Amino acid sequence: MIKIFNLTLFVIFFSITKANSLIEIDITRGNLDPLPIAVSPLFQDEISNKNSISELKIENIGSEISSVVENNLKTSGLFNPLSKDAFLQKPDIAHLKPRFEDWALIKAQALITGKVTIENKKLKVEFRLWDILAGREMMALAFTTVPSNWRRVGHIISDKVYERLTGEKGYFDTRVIYVSEEGPKTARVKKLAIMDQDGFNTKYLTLGNELVLTPRFNPTSQMVTYLSYFKNLPRVYLLDIETGTQEVVGDFPGMTFAPRFSPDGKKIIMSFAKDGNSDIYTMDLENRIVERITNHPSIDTSPSYSPDSKYITFNSDRSGFQQIYVMKSDGSNVKRISFGKGLYGTPVWSPRGDLIAFTKLHKGKFYIGVMRIDGSGERLLTENYYQEAPSWSPNGRVLIFYRETKSNDKGEGFSAKLWSIDLTGYNERQVQTETDASDPSWSSLLSN
Amino acid sequence: MNFSKSFRNTFLVILLSLIVSACATKTTTTKVEGQMQGDVYTGTDTVKYLADGVPDRVFFATNESILTTKSRDTLRKQANWLRENSNINVVVEGHADERGTREYNLALGERRANAAKDYLITYGISADRISVISYGKERPVDSGSNPLSWSKNRRSVTVKAN
Numbered sequence: 313m314i315k316i317f318n319l320t321l322f323v324i325f326f327s328i329t330k331a332n333s334l335i336e337i338d339i340t341r342g343n344l345d346p347l348p349i350a351v352s353p354l355f356q357d358e359i360s361n362k363n364s365i366s367e368l369k370i371e372n373i374g375s376e377i378s379s380v381v382e383n384n385l386k387t388s389g390l391f392n393p394l395s396k397d398a399f400l401q402k403p404d405i406a407h408l409k410p411r412f413e414d415w416a417l418i419k420a421q422a423l424i425t426g427k428v429t430i431e432n433k434k435l436k437v438e439f440r441l442w443d444i445l446a447g448r449e450m451m452a453l454a455f456t457t458v459p460s461n462w463r464r465v466g467h468i469i470s471d472k473v474y475e476r477l478t479g480e481k482g483y484f485d486t487r488v489i490y491v492s493e494e495g496p497k498t499a500r501v502k503k504l505a506i507m508d509q510d511g512f513n514t515k516y517l518t519l520g521n522e523l524v525l526t527p528r529f530n531p532t533s534q535m536v537t538y539l540s541y542f543k544n545l546p547r548v549y550l551l552d553i554e555t556g557t558q559e560v561v562g563d564f565p566g567m568t569f570a571p572r573f574s575p576d577g578k579k580i581i582m583s584f585a586k587d588g589n590s591d592i593y594t595m596d597l598e599n600r601i602v603e604r605i606t607n608h609p610s611i612d613t614s615p616s617y618s619p620d621s622k623y624i625t626f627n628s629d630r631s632g633f634q635q636i637y638v639m640k641s642d643g644s645n646v647k648r649i650s651f652g653k654g655l656y657g658t659p660v661w662s663p664r665g666d667l668i669a670f671t672k673l674h675k676g677k678f679y680i681g682v683m684r685i686d687g688s689g690e691r692l693l694t695e696n697y698y699q700e701a702p703s704w705s706p707n708g709r710v711l712i713f714y715r716e717t718k719s720n721d722k723g724e725g726f727s728a729k730l731w732s733i734d735l736t737g738y739n740e741r742q743v744q745t746e747t748d749a750s751d752p753s754w755s756s757l758l759s760n
Numbered sequence: 761m762n763f764s765k766s767f768r769n770t771f772l773v774i775l776l777s778l779i780v781s782a783c784a785t786k787t788t789t790t791k792v793e794g795q796m797q798g799d800v801y802t803g804t805d806t807v808k809y810l811a812d813g814v815p816d817r818v819f820f821a822t823n824e825s826i827l828t829t830k831s832r833d834t835l836r837k838q839a840n841w842l843r844e845n846s847n848i849n850v851v852v853e854g855h856a857d858e859r860g861t862r863e864y865n866l867a868l869g870e871r872r873a874n875a876a877k878d879y880l881i882t883y884g885i886s887a888d889r890i891s892v893i894s895y896g897k898e899r900p901v902d903s904g905s906n907p908l909s910w911s912k913n914r915r916s917v918t919v920k921a922n
Binding site: 673 | 825858860861862863864866867868870871873874875893894895898899900902904905906909
């Protein structure tokens, strides 16, 4: 019974100045010049501070929320949040009307101000985004929610600011589901875990009694599909993370694996292995009808739908080695698209539709890369000893994947961690997790 | 049906062994401490025994599920032992090394386990007595990150089920 999506959130007023502003960020470029932004601590009065301490055990909640925003913006690589030590104006006064010259003096181009109140077990947050160069307000928003949702409010503010300044949806109010790993390599204990995109609020969804692998979010609901070795029968499962209900997907007389949802969330596509041959199948979650999509004596696995559901990309060794293929979603018109040197695996279709991210193995090195859907324009974003399994941020700008380190002959020095990198190949970062971690899957935006 | 499948398997094994031996003449030079041939593990470090003289596992080359001469020898011993102990059922576990993507390795492990299973069937063991499970790269027996460790992990292991 894990209840983590019980958010009630009310937007009270919403005003976005549509007029042309002087600042905008081009996110298609490598972010060599992040935008200097000042995130003023959100202001709160004495009573709210007392309530915050009694309800959340947090002093200065306004400052904490602004830290969430600051960290998100910084991690995106597109913003350079300025040091608070240099701020000349007090948070409450800045929120009413900033002295733009003061902020221009410290080279800020944008400013976020805000106010927090906690009263009657309600958290109310209002914030404003200011264009320092133009000297005017760009956006003002307010939210009311339960106090325990304070981090989410920080993520939503981050998304609004990101969207206003880049023209594209953000990806901060999202979660990542992954496999938490502990113990020696030969006896690894694996659990499903879920956390906020920034590494906070980790919750474990399984106990580690059985091996679990490759969890993936349903893009439209709080469902997850994954592979579990429950009772030593490796099968694809469906888990409702709000209710904790689990069920096996379909009734297959052998291993099912590599599951993913269709973009509308109504089907699961996966591999079924029998007699040494793996093929791709779908199961409709409403009428339970199972359809066979590929029928080939090679290994066909790691399927992923295009966002319009018309095509499927998958991994096959029908050419003799692991390569990436694209076919129509009924299984017809199979075409190989990877022709570079090395082996290619784990294709995942971008939510924007134009690219396929993949893992490549060449000369003992592993790469995460992207190519166009016809296989042209291959770009390798990162090279390492071992890394695989990219998953897209919902706006298609960032990839999260896992990376393993080499161990010595005794097996020491091994670790598995989550990493993220921009589509541009810049801004590679380790994603904070409580334990070792692998197989990350990024959720859709929780709020729109 | 069964006959033709067995026949096909036998034929396949003979054909493949010809290919393997053909390849082997070209690449015999790679040996690590005398425990590998090509990149197939030939040592006994991690091998356990189902019974006296009956090894429980066979090893594979990278990305391959072809049974080597030595593997076939081991599996024939297993088949003989299974014939003599007709009350025993087995699970054949298929495994891969850590140098491949997780999902592909699950399929590869399943393919390896079935290569071993098919060979046991060819030697007269009923398919009902053999189940398979793939662990992909999830259950290495050697935790090193080097070619010898990987060769020990590319294996199928026959385990008593009852």
